[in-house]
Amino acid sequence: MADKTPDSQIQNDIILSVNNIEVIYDHVILVLKGVSLHVPKGGIVAILGANGAGKTTTLKAISNLLHAERGEVTKGSIEFRGEEVQSLSPNELVRRGCIQVMEGRHCFGHLSIEENLLTGAFTRKDGNAAIKKDLEMVYQYFPRLRERKGSQAGYTSGGEQQMCAIGRALMSKPSMILLDEPSMGLAPQLVEEIFDIVKQLNVDTGVSFLLAEQNTNIALKYATYGYILESGRVVLDGTGDELRENADVKEFYLGTGGEERRSFRTVKHYKRRKRWLA
Amino acid sequence: QAEDSMYMPSMTYRTGPFAGGGTPFADGYADYFNMLNERDGGINGVKIVVDECETAYNTQKGVECYESTKGNGALAYSPLSTGITLALIPKAPVDQIPVFSMGYGLSAAAAGEQFPWAFVYPASYWSQLSSILKYIDSNGGIEGKKIGFIYLDVGYGKEPIPLLDQLSESMGFSVAKFPVGVKEMQNQGSQWLNVRKERPDWMIMWGWGAMNPTAIKEAAKIRFPLDRFIGNWWAGSHSDLKAVGESGKGYLAANFSGIGQDFGAVQDILKYVVNEGKSKVGSPDDVGNVLYNRGMFNAVVLAEAIKVAQDTTGKTIIDGADMRDGLEAINLDQARLTELGLEGFTGDVQGSCSDHEGNGSIFIQQWSGSDWEKISDLIPPMTDVVRPMLEEAAESYVSDKPDWKGQACS
Amino acid sequence: MLYREAGQFKTSYAADQAMLPILQDRIGILVILLVAFVGIPVFATDFFMGSIMIPFLVFALAAVGLNILTGYAGQLSLGTGAFMGVGAYSCYKITTLFPDTNIIIAILLSGVFSAIIGVIFGLPSLRIKGLYLAITTLAAQFFLEWCFIRIGWLYNYNDSGAIEVPQRKIFDIAVTGASATPMVRYLVIVSIVAVLSLVAANVLRGRIGRSWMMIRDMDIAAELMGIRPLYAKLSAFAFSSYYCGVAGALMVFMWLGSAEVEAFDINHSFLVLFMVIIGGMGSILGCFLGAAFIWVLPIVMRGLPSLMGLDILAATTEHITNIVIGVLIIFFLIVEPHGLARLWQIGKEKLRSWPFPYASS
Amino acid sequence: MELLNSIFVAPFVDMAAYPDFLIQVIWEGFVAGVLYSLIALGFVLIYKASGVFNFAQGIMVVFSALALVSLHEAGVPAWLAVVLAIGIMGVLAVSIERLVLRKLVNQHDAILLMATIGLTLILKGVGELIFGGEPKPMITEQLGLPTGSTDWEVFDGIVIFQHIDIAAAVIAVLMVMALGVFFSKTRIGRALRAVADDHQAALSVGISLHQIWAIVWFASGIVALVTGIMWGARSEVSFALEIIALKALAVLILGGFTSIPGAIVGGLLIGIGEKLFEVYWGALFGSGVEAWFAYVLALIFLLFRPQGLFGERIIERV
Amino acid sequence: MTDISQTADAVESLDTQSDVDAPETLRYTEELLRVDNVSLSFGGVNAITDISFNIMKGEVRAIIGPNGAGKTSMLNVINGFYHPQKGVISFRGKPRRRMKPYKAAASGIARTFQNVALFKGMSTLDNIMSGRSLKMHRGFLWQVINIGPARNEEIEHRKRVEEIIDFLEIAHIRKQPVGKLPYGLQKRVELGRAMAMEPELLLLDEPMAGMNLEEKEDMSRFIIDLNTEFGTTIALIEHDMGVVMDLADRVVVLDYGKKIADGTPKAVQSSQEVIDAYLGVAR
């Protein structure tokens, strides 16, 4: 079901394709059981799914960071611009324009915010002026970071760290960004802003995005295509609009079963997730 | 083990921080036995199997070596480490294998009544120290002088202190002590600053391994007259002075084993073993070095004891208990030494039931800048002072061991 | 299939809380105990008991001690050797000052002194953390070593500066001293180690053990949950040092017979640390595996050339042993950074899901 | 009273009475401190770059110096021996990165520490196998290092300066300056600190751990060689030198793990402090206090500043 | 005293805008925690400036505000991890300025953390058991032999913990080490751990960050049940306004360390200042 995915007309414009990968942690824990997905050039693709579905694992597999977690891709292949990712080191990937914003922020605690941002430009070779310019751009996006630029990242608030992590990735001038839960811990206003930035980069400079996001509502609003992952398998995929219209998605991810938004107070629990696996 | 051979374990340390001393010693030890095997077909026709076990100067490994080899019919152990010796002394009577700590280990073991199974030929540390002090006394007098004592801060280095304190009273000199921690062996700056502060007239050193060259260099640095700086017999080898070279000129050291290759036995080793490629020694030039010859002498004493034991028991293959008797009855006088091809190699060594140090004498050697030269006659120890102290120490060693078995010597 | 808990239902929390809730593990332990208490004394040679099993048990106990501190309470320490020394010297003082004390009691008591010293040197841990703390424990190591040399009273002003084990008997059987047979010493030591391991396992499963692990995993959160860092850290230091102290006393009294300061030097601290890390931090089983690996392997290696009839210099064997051990350490760390104990667990996991290759998440 | 006197009065009286000697003590402390700093510097480089506490630094000192001396013994001219020794350290650095570090990315401190201890065993074994266990004299003259000494007559006494000590101090200063510039003025410097904070995140922003580690291990290999030459010139080159490296640990925590100036200041503080303490107060304790002085000083110091003099603040936040 | 009346005034003035909720608030009569004029700064950064508010016994109190506003710092102050430079905090009527975190825990304040702070090397069960630490008392010697009292105590608490595990529906991961659990489950375990302390006041720092709708619904239900059935007072930091609107009785809004609003969710949501600073376009 996962393989019928991309429209054939953009087939040759695919920047990233993941073909039926299997991932095992610690030699014994099988987490991804054959996941396939494709990101067209200039597309914004969202991966949705419950906790533990394997979103983060998928993204790490793409950017080749699994080794550091004692995980490995045992089957399938991942291609970034036609190149086999497994044979590239993470830094070569970044050089080729694919960068990941990791879940859980991962700022360099002892470095100041500004230094953190500058490490993002590590692979760049286009001179200090260009880097300065981009730094300025990041500060424009996140004025809060400018205020805190001298503080050690370890001491800044959760949201500030999240901005820092995203800003750091932007500093590498990527052509493809893997965003793992970008909205986590951000104020509502900022969540909108981040997605605006995503849209803007996408439209202006043609950056492609693959994002794992829990905030289905907003993710589907911006995404051109989406995949729903459950227990290490893709269970549903479609364009953003298709998914938004899907009854199940509405019910379980958007919370708009009826007309009005359900109140958190009134929802009663029942084992809904079962349906996906059936 | 085979019917026609005897087993002689060799505890060596060719590794670790003290390998510099351990290696030539082990070479000399093994080569002598091999020479006997090659030249004479062994001792009274019985070959000696030398089996090396590496201790790295580590007591635990030493004990492990002991335990793993004692069952092979080991005749005697020479651990070349005070720590291992101390661990083995109580085991010796139980396993009936003598411990021969040649010029190291427990000084008190010289008292044969209390230590039937331990031997320290040719002299205990205390005897050695008394000889060194005699040398000082005969070179300008010792009374009223200040003696600096620099030592490796472990059991080995501390051994002679009680005697030093005692003699300082009776001989009328004062003592300044400079301990050097094992970790500070190559970093003796402060000790020598203290020496400069204390301004002793003579320095005596109880050092080992990397401590020795460092100390000599430091002494030269503060312009301490090296001809007033005497090392004990573990602080006066070629390997120590090689690193110092020319700047160590004048440095003195005690010794009890001959230097160089001008001995029949050494020549035989060269002929039968080294030149045949059966030795582990790095180059033939190393044969005859101080520690090489010392290791060889260790073997000489053991071989002699085996021979004595064979002769007295009439057996060709002896066991540890016979070996003990042989060691006790050893009599290496000049005539016998000449027979062995070791004329003038060392003073007389004569054991007895009560005397396990053999009343050995030492001589003093001096570094010429490139080699050691013997500069004194044999200096016998002050037995009258040392012996009572040794006995007292032996008493106190056994005092808290109710089941300790000594022996009666008439 | 081979290692299945299926069908072993626990009907009470008590059963579920048991130390070994799985039948196969219980059988395993029983077999090990049988071998340790009956098999080895009956069938093994003196050399095996005296030079392999006794040191192995001594180091395993020390490793348990260090593991409590490092693996469970998260405080890296390089002072194990010195704490073992405190135990040994205390035991020596107790047995010589009060010659009538039962030797077992003296040994168990000597750990108390070690614990007290441990607490004193544990005090900085309240402020100093991680590798910084590890290095400050070197202060304990070197200061105590210095004390063992400088304070003559500790070794009864022996000329040699070494402590020598006096002979002590229980029921007329020599337990310490040269005439104590390896079998007797082995039995004493294996009993002590078995009991103390059980005690450690109990404490570690309970409230106190949990409080150590809380401090280890996230000290701030632990404090915000009502754990007093002072108590938790110092009790870990005390408990751990107690084990090290007893191990030190056993080392000298049951194994070496006499000891100089070198027996407690920094290399021993490292040796025990090797064992803990190779065995697996935070695992009692790991301590035993680690001790076996680090202590027994070199002995086997040393014996190999002669077994194979090769005439290799003892020193060369030693160098090669060093290299091989080093390579193996790195190899194991790469294969499984959480040590042999974790490797064992993965093995069990595989057995459990056998014949399928993986467990599904 | 007596005690108070010998603590608070007598030593100072002593100092004032023989100022030449005091100067000598301080100079000796200074030189020892410089040499401690050199060892500590090797540690700092690697720690800064990877968060790895490189226990093998001590053995690297021995290994490189032995390689140098043995090459010369084998007939290689001194200058070539130096080049080859540097080459050996380079090969070593690359192989360590390839075979060890690369496989241990993102692991716990203690595990990385352990791996370097494993490395220590290997280097020791290989070193003894190839070069033998015997100590060797350093080829001081052949390397063109000065040997003599200069006397400075002052306060009715003399202070002796060994030329080799002066050379050691100068070389150390030059080296520190070079490294300081390299790490603070290049973008590598920032990347290094990032790697030390979070391996995985560093990977994710495209920092090449492999390259950085190889560079840094090579740099600290060179530092080790220089250290080995200087210490070797003072006594001899032997495996016993490794033990001195432990002293550098105290320097390290006093100065702070991550700070190059910290290594220098820490080294000098400890070098001078321990010499003064041993010479003027040591007798009070029965001497030999040098064995622990450095550690206890560092410990007391850390109680007030847990991250050392120049170390980075330990971040505590929830 | 004056500050409190001010706060009360503020509450009322906002309340008047939405009379529907007014009676609700009055339900709570007893004040559990009061923060008076607290200020906290780090070097140059003023994380909290002169903030006062209170939490009534039994209510769900939300704290919202833009990133870096000082919300987490506020919780840190309440449970003693940060010591404010100025101001007093009264818990159950007892005023205090500085307090050791473990004492705060002992007096009945528990919390969860924004960046999950679980004990990573321990299993879910042990993590939740660790919440019972303060309630367990058997001494060392009992632990050593682990029969009798210590064991019974352990089992007794285990029962309690199992109830929590059932409640949170995490029975399947009971014995798994928490370090590798998915983020959402970790948050749930963390909640369980805090619940195990049976606190009077529970501080939750973004308990639903990184969860999808379904999981948020679950989490909300736990929080509501906790509040209604166990009567636990809850202070909640959350960025999802939907959750805040539905769960909170009253909301305090921080911005740049200052309090900019305090009142019922409805009132707060329609406050222009809050919209400007935090919500962005009104929803």
Ligand SMILES: Nc1ncnc2c1ncn2[C@@H]1O[C@H](COP(=O)(O)OP(=O)(O)OP(=O)(O)O)[C@@H](O)[C@H]1O
């Ligand atoms: N390092 C690891 N070792 C073992 N198992 C792991 C590891 N990392 C993740 N897992 C397991 O893999 C599964 C998928 O995790 P992953 O983090 O990819 O999920 P996710 O979809 O990103 O969830 P979340 O929304 O909570 O972030 C989970 O069951 C988790 O327990």
Ligand SMILES: Nc1ncnc2c1ncn2[C@@H]1O[C@H](COP(=O)(O)OP(=O)(O)OP(=O)(O)O)[C@@H](O)[C@H]1O
């Ligand atoms: N220990 C500290 N040292 C220095 N600055 C700090 C410290 N703790 C917090 N701050 C600063 O105080 C401000 C408030 O931080 P806080 O964590 O309370 O924000 P927050 O409201 O929780 O934000 P978020 O929603 O992003 O988590 C931030 O700017 C932060 O950088």
Ligand SMILES: [Mg+2]
């Ligand atoms: Mg995730």
Ligand SMILES: [Mg+2]
């Ligand atoms: Mg926050």
